[in-house]
Amino acid sequence: MIEAELESLNFTDAPKMVTPTYPGPKTAAALELSARTESMARGGGRMPIAMDQAFGVTFKDPDGNTFIDLSAGVGVSSVGRCNPRVVEAIRKQSESLMHSMEVNSSKRTELAAKISEIMPDGLRGDCITFFTQGGSDALEAAVKFAKRVTGRHQIIAFHGGYHGIWNASNALTTGTAYRKGFGPFMGGVIHAPYPYAYRFPFDTSHKSAEQIAGEYVDYLLNTPYTAADDVAAVIVEPVQGEGGYVPPSPEFLQILRKACDRSGALLIVDEVQAGAGRTGKMWAVEHSGVKPDMLTFGKGIGGDMPMAGLVMRSDLAAKIPDGSQPNTFAANSISAAVALTNISILQDPRLDLVNRAHTLGLEAQERIRSFNSPWVGEVRGRGLMIGIELVENRETREPLSREKLGKLMDYVVGHGVLMIPCGRYTNVMRVMPSLTIPRSLMFKGLDIFGAGLASL
Known part of the structure; x- marks a missing residue:
């Protein structure tokens, strides 16, 4: 019952890409205008994303592509965007x-x-x-x-x-x-x-x-x-x-x-x-x-x-x-x-979002480990604050190259999922969605990430 309620607080078609290439023409124009008029000193200034509408853990760009957001605006949207x-x-x-x-x-x-x-x-x-x-x-x-x-x-x-x-x-x-x-x-x-x-x-x-x-x-x-x-x-x-x-x-x-x-x-x-x-x-x-x-x-x-x-x-x-x-x-x-x-x-006892973050986080970590990707050195975290350390070699722990990380990011964004890297070598992908994320969207997003790892 709770899962159905949480699903209703999102765009129902996520993820869905309607343009043949990404970014689409309207998004590309928005990015070009931003680059000419806004400082790119901000953290996500050069990311190939433009948000036009948002609901829950989903958002649409100016072209109508619909994304699952596993970043929650870097942990900001704890209860989802535009919660009623x-x-x-x-x-x-x-x-x-x-x-x-x-x-x-x-x-x-x-x-x-x-x-x-x-x-x-x-x-x-x-x-x-x-x-x-x-x-x-x-x-x-x-x-x-x-x-x-x-x-x-x-x-x-x-x-x-x-x-x-x-x-x-x-x-x-x-x-x-x-x-x-x-x-x-x-x-x-x-x-x-x-x-x-x-x-x-x-x-x-x-x-x-x-x-x-x-x-x-x-x-x-x-x-x-x-x-x-x-x-x-x-x-x-x-x-x-x-x-x-x-x-x-x-x-x-x-x-x-x-x-x-x-x-x-x-x-x-x-x-x-x-x-x-x-x-x-x-x-x-x-x-x-x-x-x-x-x-x-x-x-x-x-x-x-x-x-x-x-x-x-x-x-x-x-x-x-x-x-x-x-x-x-x-x-x-x-x-x-x-x-x-x-x-x-x-604090709503009916939703129990804080305890749910603990259990859902454990499930998410298990799903990521199940990919058995050679590029994953470690999966760690508490609750819905999960880090996936990506490496070239599990034995040496050499950080994943910028080239491979770029390809992975292109794949994930191109298939309708937003994730943001962090870490001292920018090789840690973080899973930090809103606490209201439905299980269905969580695992859709993670499976796209897993497919991206497999494509490297």
Whole structure:
């Protein structure tokens, strides 16, 4: 019954290609105009996709080709695009209040209270939310506030991390494309290894990658002469996103928590991509049982409208001076109304989307492994946050060549499926659809991906 309901929230003909070649003429014209008038500095600027209409996990381009989207707008569309309940919330709120500058508004305050209710243990019921428009903004605020409340200035982040593309947030991020030629960034950032077991640089025959990486941070924080002598916070993704969809065991965050407690540094979890139910729990940090001091959110909480923020323990928030961080458009009333609706859909016991993400994610991983493709080195993930590491050779783990990846992407898009690569070598295909994806569309999309692998 639920599957039929979820199927009804999508275009029924997906995937369907109506033009003899891709992109079709209207899409090609739209791409050409975009290239002449819009900055291609944005992440997906050069992708051969133009969206014209969207519904659920499906969308149409200007030529009428219909696609299955396994990317959810990089994890944004947690409840599907143009969900009728969200559309109604936008309509209703737009008739009463939209922009309210930074004074209190009923929807903004209602959302702050709801966020406090759904936070992980350690923040739930005793926290304050600072709203922003995007994840980069939330991380900027996290760094600024951590320095203020601790009186310290250094930040520890991790290799493979992605936390944004402004100043402090870009200093935390390690992707070459985001850094090269743009520096210098904020000083005082120390990068440590993330427990990416598949490509971990150290011997793991006696200790796990999680133990080694966690203990290294403990060493930095709590040993003399490491130069990490003024650390305000450790900022970590509980499941690493752009760095390759890497889900560490709970032990890693548990070691970080103890190390921070010993040193007095704050533990900040970046849940912008992993949060909002994607990993089978509302927040990915909940898989570890660790209590964070701060948490950043975005993407899936806002869905079709811009919404992000930083959540802090109340005692920490009390140390931030009033009026020290103005943000004109944060928690616009329409965005707040949409976020409240998204949360209500994620928490709907009848749909049970968060638990469903766990079970469907396991099924999806099994389907991918069943392809038995020589190009697949590892399948990993939690819930509907799945990474498929593609390699030239399983023994050497040499990353799949750009040429083969390009052919695979052409095949998948040309057959009506949108997937987005990530990873340090851009060789990890991610499966991160809306939590409302019907099983039928999930496996149609994955089988097209499997056929693409077979065609290489």
